[in-house]
Amino acid sequence: MVDAGRQGSDGGTPPRNDRSARTGLAARLTGLRERSVVELRDRGRRVRAIGGLAVQAGLAAALSWLVAHELLHVSQPVFAPISAVSTLAASVGQRLRRTIELIFGVTVGVLIGDLLLLVIGTGWWQLALIVVLAILVALFLVGSAAVMIQAGATAVLIVALSPSVNDLEIPRFVDALIGGAVALLVTAVLLPLNPLRVLNRAARPALDLLATQLDATASALREGDVARARAALTALRENTDQVNALIEATRGAREASTLSPVNWHHRHGPVSRYARVAEPIDRAMRNSGTLIRRAVTLIEDGEPVPESMPRAVADLAETVRLLKRQFAAGDEPLRAREVALRAVRAAGDAYRAGVGFSGAVVVAQVRTTVSDLMVGTGLTQEAANRLVRRAFGELRPPAATRGR
Incomplete structure (x- = not known):
């Protein structure tokens, strides 16, 4: 009898160990x-996302050098391009504030540096004292x-260069x-951002993430698949940065539509609608996390899952997808409101059909998340809550707990 581990030495079937090694290597x-x-795809997206910023920074650096050198005759205008790039390096939506902070920090550094130099002179310990005081004053003010950072850096320059550079x-x-x-001029007039493009780019992954994980949860509830529900919860928890990116993008779009004349017409249209939706989407994401976590517990504990419960969660996912499409098109999200209220009606049916403790929490989170999304569509909180209560229907005790 031939040993199985030695087969293949004479041209027959390769040994099992060799086959396993090759399979593992191929995998x-x-x-x-x-x-x-x-x-590579992620890096390409990153380059496309910040490519415009790189062009803005290059243009702002060149223009600030030309203005300082050619118009104001500054012999070595090193700090003008640095200031321009520093302003553009700020998050979109924070550039006007960054410019003000930059100028204020430089002013504090200059004043502290000059005043103390007159009293204590220059040297290593004077440098340390001046920088500490400049930072503390900036922190206090x-x-x-x-x-x-600007106050401390300017104080260093004043102390270190004053002995060799006058004025x-x-x-x-x-x-x-x-x-x-110049940085503000570039972003507002010469190379302005398109606020709707900024918002769509940021909103798409956040809303896609929420819709996908809600769909996965609906399927998990329908099939009793706890692993799928856990995976949806993990995916939602690990990608909350996408919601932060949407919130930051709304600030940038507001700034772009305020500073840039070519974008003024966006201020009271889709940009304002997006600005309203960012915070409610953040709350909806958090409430959906609670919903999915309770769905995991519901499946683990073997609680009843009425047929309408997965349908309510699936309708919630469809609401998010409709919001994404209607906001991107600049349309009033009327259809999204209809589907959101349909989700609430299904949740009410599930509650009255009979649910356990975790099931009741899932139902409650459907209501709360729909209320958040309705606020995102432009309704007031009071109007959203009123529509949700009406769609949910009667609040009689679930059949499973009646009479206990």
């Missing part, structure tokens, strides 16, 4: 290839990290003013 290579494709203070202040102003 690893396939996984590596798939990860590489995903990584504003409390912003950007102001503290450094005014050029430093002028450079900061030029850099910040």
Whole structure:
């Protein structure tokens, strides 16, 4: 009898160990290839997302240098381009504030540096004392990290360069003013962002994430698949940064539609609707997390799952998808409201059919999430709550608990 581990030495079937090794190697290579494709795709998206910022930064740096050197005759206008790039490096929606902080921080650094230099002179310990005091004064007056950094950096320049460079203070202040102003000019007039494009790019992944995980939860409830419900909860928890990106994008869109004349017409249309939806979507994401967590417990505990409960969660997912499409098109989200109220009616049917403790929480979270989404469509909180209560129907005790 031939040993199975030795077969294949004379040209027959390869040994089992060799086959396993080759299979494992092929699986690893396939996984590596798939990860590489995903990584390249992510890097490509990242480059496309910040490509406009890179062009803005380059243009702002060049223009600020030209203004300082050619118009104001600053011999070495190093700080103007640095200030311009620093302003543009701020998050979209924070650039006007960053410019003000930049100028204020430079002013504090110049004043503290000059005043103390007159009293204590220059040296290593003087540098340390001046920087500490400049940062503390900036912290006391504003409390912003950007102001503290600018105040400290300017104080360093004043102390370190004053012995060799005369009248450094005014050029430093002028450079900061030029850099910040040119950066705002570039973002507002020369290369303005399209606020709707910014919002759509940020809203799409956040809303897709929420809809996908709610759909997965509906299927998990329908099939009693606890692993799928757990996976949906994990995916939702691990991607909350996407909601933060949407909130930041609404700030950027507001800034772009306020500062840029070519975007003024957006201020009272889709941009304002998106600005309203960011915070309610954040709340809906949190409430959906509670819904999915309770769905996991419901399935684990073997609680009853009325047929209308998965349907309510699926309708909730469809509401989110409709919101995404209607906001992207700039339409009034009337259809999204209809489907949202349909989800509430299904949740009311599930409650009256009989649910357990976790099932009651799932039903309650459907109501709460729909209320958040309705606010996102432009309704007041009071109007949204009134429509949700009416759609839910009678609040009599569930059949499963009646008479206990």
